[in-house]
Amino acid sequence: MAxxxxxxxxxxxxxxxxxxxxxxxxxxxxxxxxxxxxxxGQRVHLIGVLKGACIFLSxxxxxxxxxxxxxxxxxxxxxxxxESSGQVRLLKDLDSSIADLNVILxxxxxxxxxxxxxxxxxxxxxxxxxxxxxxxxxxxxxxVKDVKGDYxxxxxxxxxxxxxxxxxxxxFRNLKDVCVVSLPAE
Ligand code: IMP
Ligand code: MG
Numbered sequence: 604m605a606x607x608x609x610x611x612x613x614x615x616x617x618x619x620x621x622x623x624x625x626x627x628x629x630x631x632x633x634x635x636x637x638x639x640x641x642x643x644g645q646r647v648h649l650i651g652v653l654k655g656a657c658i659f660l661s662x663x664x665x666x667x668x669x670x671x672x673x674x675x676x677x678x679x680x681x682x683x684x685x686e687s688s689g690q691v692r693l694l695k696d697l698d699s700s701i702a703d704l705n706v707i708l709x710x711x712x713x714x715x716x717x718x719x720x721x722x723x724x725x726x727x728x729x730x731x732x733x734x735x736x737x738x739x740x741x742x743x744x745x746x747v748k749d750v751k752g753d754y755x756x757x758x759x760x761x762x763x764x765x766x767x768x769x770x771x772x773x774x775f776r777n778l779k780d781v782c783v784v785s786l787p788a789e
Contacts, residue, residue: 612784616784616785616786617784617785618765618766618775618778618782618783618784619782619783619785620780620781620782621759621762621764621780621781621782621783622757622759622780622781623780624767624779624780626757627662627739627756627767627780627781628662630756630757631659631662631663631666631739631756632666634663634737634754634756635663635666635667635668636666637754638663638667638669638707638737638754639667639668639669642669642705643669644669645669645670645705646669646670646671646672646704646705647667647669647670647671647672647705647706647707648671648672648673648674648701648704648705648706648707648731649663649664649671649672649673649674649706649707649709649737650673650674650675650676650697650701650706650707650708650709650726651673651674651675651676651709652675652676652677652678652708652709652710652711652718652722653675653676653677653694653695654677654768654770654776655710655711655712655768655769655770655776656709656710656711656739656768657675657768658767658768658776659709659711659739659756659767659768660673660709663709663737672704674697674698674699674701675695675697675698676693676695676696676697676722677693677694677695678691678692678693678694678718678721678722679691679692679694691717691718691721691722693725700729701726701729701730701731702729702730702731703730703731703732704731704732704733705731705732705733705735706726706731706732706733706734706735707735707736707737707753707754708722708723708726708734708735708736708737709737709738710736710737710738710739710752711738711739711740711767711768711769712738712739712740712741712742712764712769713736713738713740713741713742713743713746713750713752713755714742714745714746715745715746715747715748716746716747716748716749716750717747717748719736719738719748719750720748720750723736723750735753735754736750736751736752736753736754737752737753737754737755738752738754738755738756739755739756739757739767739768739781740755740756740757740758740759740764740769740781741755741756741757741758741759742758742759742760742761743758744760744761745761757781759781762783763783763784763786764781764782764783764784765778765781765782765784766778766779766780766781766782767779767780767781769781771784771786
C-alpha cells in the first residue's frame, strides 16, 4: 500500500504495510500471556526504552494479568537517519531502584543489539532479581552484539520500518501498522 496524505509521507517516500495493526494486537496479547505465565503470582517491572517502545509498552502492560509497575529510560545510539553511530549514551535514567525486581526491558526493535547490550550491562549492575528483554521486532540479520530477546513479537527482514512507535527522524511514530519506508538514497 502506498502512503496516503495524512500518513505523513513526503513526496519521494513510500510506506508499505509490513505488519497490520490486527496482527500486532494479537501478537502483543500472546507475548503478554507468556509473561503472565512465566511470572505467575509475582510482580513485573517493565522498563520502556524511550521513545520507540512507548506504544508497545502501553499495549503490553494492559494485557499482562499480574501486579505491574513501569519506568522509562532513554538512550541515544542513533544520529539522524538510519545508521547507528555505534555510541550509546544515557539520556534519562530510571526514576527508581530495580534491586530485587523482575525487570523486563521493553524495546521497539533489536537491530545491531548495541543499545540493548549496553542497557543490560548498566541494569545488571543494579542487581535486579531477573532481567529479561521484550522486543516488538527483531532484525537478527543486522546483529553486531550477541543478544537475544526473551519475548519477541515479530522477526523481520533487514528493512527500515516505522510506525507503532518506531520513527524515521522522529516521524511516523503514530502509524497504527508497522510499515517499511522507502527513502531516497542517502
Ligand atoms: P540497535 O542498538 O542497533 O539494536 O538499535 C536499536 C534502536 O535503533 C531501536 O531502539 C530503534 O530506535 C532504532 N532502530 C533500529 N532499526 C530501526 C528501524 O528499522 N526503524 C526505526 N528505528 C530503528
Ligand atoms: Mg529511534
